[in-house]
Amino acid sequence: MAHGGGPRQVKLDRESELRIEVGYDAPLKLRLLSGTAEIFGTELPPDFWLTFPPRLKFAVFTWNGATIEMEGSTETEYTADETPNISYVNVHAVLEERRHRAKPLPPDDLNSQGPRVIVVGPTDSGKSTLSKMLLSWAAKKGWKPTFVDLDIGQGAITIPGCIAATPIEMPIDPVEGIPLDIPLVYFYGHTTPSNNVDLYKVLVKELAQVVERQLSGNAESRASGMVINTMGWIEGQGYELLLHAIDTFNANVVLVLGQEKLWSMIRNVLKKKPGVDVVKLQKSGGVVSRNAKIRxxxxxxxxxxxxxxxxxxxxxxxxxxxxxxxxxxxxxxxxxxxxxxxxxxxxxxxxxxxxxxxxxxxxxxxxxxxxxxxxxxxxxxxxxxxxxxxxxxx
CATH class of the missing domain: 2.40.30.330 (Pre-mRNA cleavage complex subunit Clp1, C-terminal domain)
Structure with missing residues (x-):
């Protein structure tokens, strides 16, 4: 439900989240009064006002309980006590273990490869949200994972029509988003790959080769691994492009959000490839299906x-x-x-x-x-x- 602009407090129970869509015309101010909470895996600083721009959708999650204060209007605002974040943090724990296993090898050992995670699923299943969580949790533990964004429709690193990669050295700022200091960006020029599938594949390959070169020269980045966000086009050619991305980036963990059929298809194709795990997860909580106009x-x-x-x-x-x-x-x-x-x-x-x-x-x-x-x-x-x-x- 929507809410007017006056100051108000919301008390969150443990393992619950406050899901918010900021109003269309004015920003929303929010701060953590007590307890601990996070947005997309990044902890909120205590008693510090954050200002979120109009139309932004996000969720404030707490593991142990928190009180939040807000000022400004929201289009949507409700508390949910069922979230998939427990399963997401369990995935993070497995990835963490793999990073530690990759780390002790000699720096010149190119087998010291951490997890290469690719997140797949239909449009509006929460792929970019899960990607940000996994990156922020890893950065909080001191790793420097590489974020690769292949979603030309929305563009989490830069603008739509691009594919890009950038190292993540700190938890992602809930307002500013992905840091833009040193992104590696290729311009495809369209917001759907069907305009020119071959060009899309060529650019994905170019990006993968450059990222590979960067990782080969840095043992810490190699052990930290990467998180790859993909498009929501999962039928026909879109499915072929997903398999192309998995293969091109040598992904060894495929996370499938909210799609039993896609999970089954990818698992069947990849069972011939040893060392690749295909994991089915619930779609991200609070994800609202957007129509074409909203997108x-x-x-x-x-x-x-x-x-x-x-x-x-x-x-x-x-x-x-x-x-x-x-x-x-x-x-x-x-x-x-x-x-x-x-x-x-x-x-x-x-x-x-x-x-x-x-x-x-x-x-x-x-x-x-x-x-x-x-x-x-x-x-x-x-x-x-x-x-x-x-x-x-x-």
Whole structure:
């Protein structure tokens, strides 16, 4: 149920959670008054006001009981005492054991590999929530797991239309989200892989190879392992792309959320692969199925949010990975372009991106565009990549 804006306290019993969707027009302030609680696996500091932006959905969970104070309106706000977090923390304990087993090996032993966890399931099953929990719990224990986000529909690290990876060195900030200091980002340019499946697979492979190189040079990161978030498209080609991701990243733990059939299919395929565990879990508590319109709004919000970061991609033609020059025309208005790190055109597919610019105006006569960039000064490259990602103020 919704709640008005006045200050109020909520007492939570042990192993329960307060599920919240912030109101559409104003932020929500929240603080922990007593006990202990966490959001997406990150502990709340005592007596410190956090401000959550409009429309954000999150849950405050407590293991041992807590009192929360809030100020501001919510669209949804209720307490639940049945959550899957116990099973999630049990998964974390198993992963923790595997990290410890990987750690004592000599630094030059490339077998010192921690868990490579891939989280799969349909749209709105809580994949990114579980990913954040597992990453935050690992970081709290001193590990530095790598977060890989293959979900081009929403984009947990940067904007939609990208795949990305970044090391997680601290529990994830419940308001700011994934840190954007050093993400490795590739721009696919569309919010569904069906636009160009072959290009999507090529970029997933590029990202995997770079992550692999980074891990091979760092025993601590290797033992910490990775958590891979995937798309909600699990039928037909989407299913094939899941198997491709599992194979490309050499995942050894597959967590299937809220989908018996998908769990059974993946388990049957992977039983020929020794050393891969396929685990069925309940979908994340408080996950609300979003219709296409709400997902589109959320996508638009994700485009507005990043303060830094940038990606790579290409226009599909007869050859799915062939580059095609883009004409300066009105179609570019309101598009998001990626700034490639490529020095030459033939490096664009294999290059990650430095960041994004947003086209605010197009002058057809002069063949120029006006863009908005996150920082002043020259762009790091003259190659900009266009896809179908647009952003209109809502």
């Amino acid at each position: 589109k709004k959320s996508r638009s919000h994700r485009i507005r949010a990043p303060r830094s970061a940038l990606p790579i991609g290409a226009e599909p033609a007869a050859d799915p990975t062939r580059l095609a020059p883009v004409n300066i025309n009105r179609d570019l208005l309101h598009t998001v372009l990626a700034v490639s790190f490529a020095k030459e055109p033939d490096q664009i597919i294999s290059s990650n991106v430095a960041g994004f610019v947003f086209v605010t105006d197009v002058d057809i006569q002069r063949k120029t565009i006006t863009y908005l960039a996150p920082s002043a000064g020259e762009l790091p490259s003259k190659y900009l990549i266009a896809g179908t990602v647009t952003w209109l103020e809502t």
